[in-house]
Amino acid sequence: MNHVKRQLRQIKEIKGLVNPDLFWVTNNRARLLQQINNTVVPIEKPIIGETARVFWFQFRSSTAFRVMRPVLTALTVAALATSGWIASVSASFNSLPGDRLWAVKRAAQNTEVAVKSFGASNDRKVQLQLNLAKNRVDDIKKAVAQKLINTSPSDLKKAVKDLSVATQDVQTAVKQVSSNIVDQEKVATTKNNQLQVVETVKDVAKDTNNLTKELTSTIVSSTAAGAEVTKQVLETVRVVNQTSINAIEVAVRNQDELSKSGGETGSARNIVSEKVADLVRSNEALTQEVKNTNDDLKIIVAAPTGTAAIIVPNVSSTLPATLTTKEISREAEEKITATRESVADIRKNIDSGNLQEAVNGLRALNESAVTAQQLLVKIKTKVEIDKR
Numbered sequence: 001m002n003h004v005k006r007q008l009r010q011i012k013e014i015k016g017l018v019n020p021d022l023f024w025v026t027n028n029r030a031r032l033l034q035q036i037n038n039t040v041v042p043i044e045k046p047i048i049g050e051t052a053r054v055f056w057f058q059f060r061s062s063t064a065f066r067v068m069r070p071v072l073t074a075l076t077v078a079a080l081a082t083s084g085w086i087a088s089v090s091a092s093f094n095s096l097p098g099d100r101l102w103a104v105k106r107a108a109q110n111t112e113v114a115v116k117s118f119g120a121s122n123d124r125k126v127q128l129q130l131n132l133a134k135n136r137v138d139d140i141k142k143a144v145a146q147k148l149i150n151t152s153p154s155d156l157k158k159a160v161k162d163l164s165v166a167t168q169d170v171q172t173a174v175k176q177v178s179s180n181i182v183d184q185e186k187v188a189t190t191k192n193n194q195l196q197v198v199e200t201v202k203d204v205a206k207d208t209n210n211l212t213k214e215l216t217s218t219i220v221s222s223t224a225a226g227a228e229v230t231k232q233v234l235e236t237v238r239v240v241n242q243t244s245i246n247a248i249e250v251a252v253r254n255q256d257e258l259s260k261s262g263g264e265t266g267s268a269r270n271i272v273s274e275k276v277a278d279l280v281r282s283n284e285a286l287t288q289e290v291k292n293t294n295d296d297l298k299i300i301v302a303a304p305t306g307t308a309a310i311i312v313p314n315v316s317s318t319l320p321a322t323l324t325t326k327e328i329s330r331e332a333e334e335k336i337t338a339t340r341e342s343v344a345d346i347r348k349n350i351d352s353g354n355l356q357e358a359v360n361g362l363r364a365l366n367e368s369a370v371t372a373q374q375l376l377v378k379i380k381t382k383v384e385i386d387k388r
Contacts, residue, residue: 097139097166098147098159106169109135122184123200126177130207133173133240136166137214140233144218148226160228167232170211174243177204181250194254198267201251205271208244209278212237234373241366245359248272252355269350272358276346279339279365332375339368 095101113128120128140163147159181200188194215237248271255268346361 096147097143097162098151098155102139102162106165110169122180122187123196125180126184126200126204129173129176129180130204133170133177133211134207136169136173137211140166140170141214141218144229148229163229164232167236170215170236171239174208174211174240178243178246181247185250185254188254197254198251198271201247202267202271204247205244205275208240208247209275211240215240234370237373238366238370241369242363244275245362245366248275248362249356249359252359255355268355269353272346272350272355272362275362276343276350276358279362279369280343332372335368335372335375339365339372342368 093105095105109132113132117125117128143159143163143166147163148156151159181197181204184200185197188197215233218233248268251268251271342361342365346358346365349355349358349361
């Protein structure tokens with residue numbers, strides 16, 4: 001022990017002679033640092049997934065999750081239902097009355113109109129309802145052509161049921177058009193507003209005329225199902241024409257107000273005249289068809305508001321069932337003659353500026369047209385029965 005102490009004292013006294021070699025120090029330092037780097041575990045940054053898991057664990061443990069859980073569940077269910085609904089709507093785009101997906105298409109279109117109508121102006125609502133009516137009429141035309149011929153009894157029954165719904169949709173839409181026009185008239189307090197009402201009516205008259213032409217161009221086979229569909233189509237034509245006439249009456253009232261303030265007064269007169277001209281064209285085609293009727297020739301009858309045949313048995317009318325085809329034709333000719341006289345009276349009222357009386361005449365003319373349609377259907381039915 002004393003020997004060690006003595007050596008330590010000697011080393012302490014010898015300064016600068018026991019310093020390590022510089023080369024050894026440098027190499028040793030580099031070696032030590034390398035060993036340290038090889039043994040230290042690097043610090044990893046938390047990834048997004050791990051962070052989300054930590055957050056979700058903390059959130060589930062909190063009171064907020066227990067409060068929000070019902071809301072989150074409802075939102076999840078709504079998202080899944082909406083995605084399925086969108087897929088169904090896309091698949092139902094080309095469906096027709098009688099198809100399984102047509103109800104989805106119909107509901108989607110009705111919902112679209114309801115959403116777009118919220119907060120919309122009255123003239124915008126009118127256009128939305130007219131577009132909906134056009135879509136339904138297009139469905140009716142295509143379904144009648146495709147679903148009532150060579151169809152199984154069960155499919156035929158569903159097609160007739162859906163067609164009934166479609167015709168009701170058209171009637172509901174055009175009735176809503178009348179309501180919207182009346183609402184627009186109520187807020188028309190300025191000259192510009194009144195002119196806008198007249199312009200809206202002009203568009204409605206044009207669109208409803210096209211609707212009646214499309215409806216009466218529908219050809220229905222001579223079957224019991226066809227009879228039911230035709231009754232619905234004829235009633236829809238009557239309602240559409242009545243809507244047009246109601247709209248025209250609104251234009252006449254607004255035109256009267258404009259005339260009191262020195263405004264232009266020709267638009268309403270033109271609208272009434274165009275409606276009369278449309279009915280006259282239908283009557284002319286009708287007259288020609290009735291003249292071509294006989295017991296031995298198959299009759300193609302044009303409806304008063306259109307030019308296409310509607311072939312249906314067992315359609316109710318005011319005629320006795322025992323009448324012959326010629327007798328029915330004679331009744332139809334008499335009705336056409338009376339209608340022609342009504343048109344003459346309406347034109348006189350238009351020329352004299354008595355537009356309200358002209359509108360009243362249009363209403364009576366529309367009802368006569370429905371009766372004439374029933375007569376013509378009766379003629380066609382009688383011919384079909386006699387040929388069997």
